[in-house]
Amino acid sequence: MKGVILGYFEEKNSGYISGDDNNRYEFTIEDWKEKERNPEKGIRIVFVTDGKKANDIYELKFELNLEKDQKKFNFSLPDFLNQNNKLIKQVLLFGGISLISIGLITLTLFFLRSKQIEKIEASQVIVESINTDYLSNNIEEIKEIKSKLEKELNEIKSIPTYPMSAYDQGQELISIINEKINQVTEKENALIELEKQAKDNFSLSMKSATKATEMAKNPPHSAEVWQQAKTEWESAIDYLKSAPENASLQKDIKEKIDTYTTRLKMVEERLKQQQTAENNFKSAINNVNSAIHLTKSYPDSLSSLQESAQKWETAISLLYKIPTGTTLSEEGKKKIPEYKKNLSALKSKINQLDNQDKANSFIEDFMTTISSYSYKPFIDDAKYWCSSMLNSQSSFETSIDNHVILWRKINPNSAVYRIRIETGYTVNDYTINLNKTSSGWCISQLE
Missing domain, CATH: 1.20.58 (Methane Monooxygenase Hydroxylase; Chain G, domain 1)
Incomplete structure (x- = not known):
């Protein structure tokens, strides 16, 4: 709908419009869509209304004044004849038919111009309602906007150039439409590139995931195979994470990342087990x-x-x-x-070997102890005897110079040693029977 601003109050950020339907509508600064100037009293506008409030208000930058143009081109044959009777008779005599034809052509051109102006005004409202500064990231919406602009462009381009046509007015709007189409096309190309990158990354991710899945089939596998599968899952996730965030595949990408992350953890656990x-x-x-x-x-x-x-x-x-x-x-x-x-x-x-070492150690200790006595025919040290009565059986010559183990037989709990003892010029052989007790080895018999 068209109208005029009755007034605008900056302190309230609101104002009133008088519509061409003779109704009054209220509006706020948010409804004013022109950025180059503020709303002022007397500005001709076009707007959308719900019956009470005006929305999407744009300045009507040019408008056909049909009443003025009708007066300008008004043709009344009776008045013309009365005022110029003599001349008219001459004109009618020599060029009546031509004059009538020109009048008809003029009226026809006037009618066509009015239709063209209406077309331009309608297109202007549509074009100005498209804000190319805040375009959507949805490729389908962008294509729809571009298609709408191209349709309006073709409509205005269809206005021919001839006397009295609205061709010049249309050229200004064509320039605006072309600029907006360029902005929309730039956004469209950017989104297409993002979609291509997202699809390429998604495809590469699927290839890595397929490789990883094939590698993990029919386990068990070596750590090398699990490591390769792990690397492929990591690559698949990296491809998805590097895809543009505003691509249409983002929902699928997020779902795949969750799935691949779960499978990566499974492979990492199998790799850890195999490495162990x-x-x-x-x-x-x-x-x-x-x-x-x-x-x-x-x-x-x-x-x-x-x-x-x-x-x-x-x-x-x-x-x-x-x-x-x-x-x-x-x-x-x-x-x-x-x-x-x-x-x-x-x-x-x-x-x-442990028994043998301990038995040998016991014998060596026993012989060392005997050798240390200067003269004592009896050994009274109780630690060597399994029974205290056995010490009466033990008698050695004094001053033992040397001793040699001739042979020995060691069992887990008993042992027999044959020992040769040299005392001065005397050499005697003795047999020593040992028993293993909880406290160690001891002599059970000495012959």
Whole structure:
């Protein structure tokens, strides 16, 4: 609807409009859509109304005044004849037909001009209602706006150039429409580029996800395979996260990111388990190889064999800790009984050597103690005897110069030693029977 501003009150940011329908409408500054000037009294406008309030108000920058133009081009044949009777008769005589034709053409051109002006005014309202400073990020809405502008452009371009046509008025509006079309096209191209980038990233992400899925099929897999799958899932997520945020695929992208993140965590857990399995298995093998080397290199060294036993135990413990569902879990289970068997045999040998060392230590201590006496035919130290009555059976010559273990036989809980003792010029052989008690070795019989 068209109208005129009756007044505008800056302190209230509101004013009143008189519509061409003779009704009065109230408006606020928010309804004023012109940015280059403020609303003022007397400005001709076009606006939309709901019957009470005016909205979407634009200045009517040019308007056809039909009444004025009608007066300008009003043609009354009777008046003209009365005023110019003589001349008219001459004109009618020589050019009546031509004059009538010109009048008809003039009226026709006037009518066409009025229609063209109406078309321009209608297009102007539509064009000015499109604000290209705040365009949507929705590509379909942008295309719709562009299509609307192009339609109006074609309408105005259809106005021909001839005398009395509204061609010149239309050219000004064409310039405005072209500028807006350029702005919309620029936005459209930017959105198309964003969509292309988003689609490319989405496609690359899907390829990485497909690779990761194929790699993870039919587990278990080595740590290397799980690492490759992890890398592909990370790439798939990175592609999605780097896609433009305002693309139409954003909803699908967010859903995929959540899904891929969940699958990445699953692969990371499988990778962690496999790495633990491979590290444990490798460490177990290294411990076993080291244990075998110690046993072969120092077969009679108690400390070496004890160190070897610790390595066997470590290897077994590592195998037990291999996570199930990994490539080495079954192989690890198969090796445990074998390792336990080897450890048991090694422990038996360790016990044997331990008994032997302790028995030898006991004999050496006993002989050293005897040798330390200058003269004492009887050994009274109770610590050497399983029974206190046995000390009466023990008698050695004094001044022991040397002693040699001729042979020995050591069992887990008993032992027999044959010892040669040299005292001056005398050499005597003795048999010593030992028993192992809770407090250690002791002499049960001496012959």
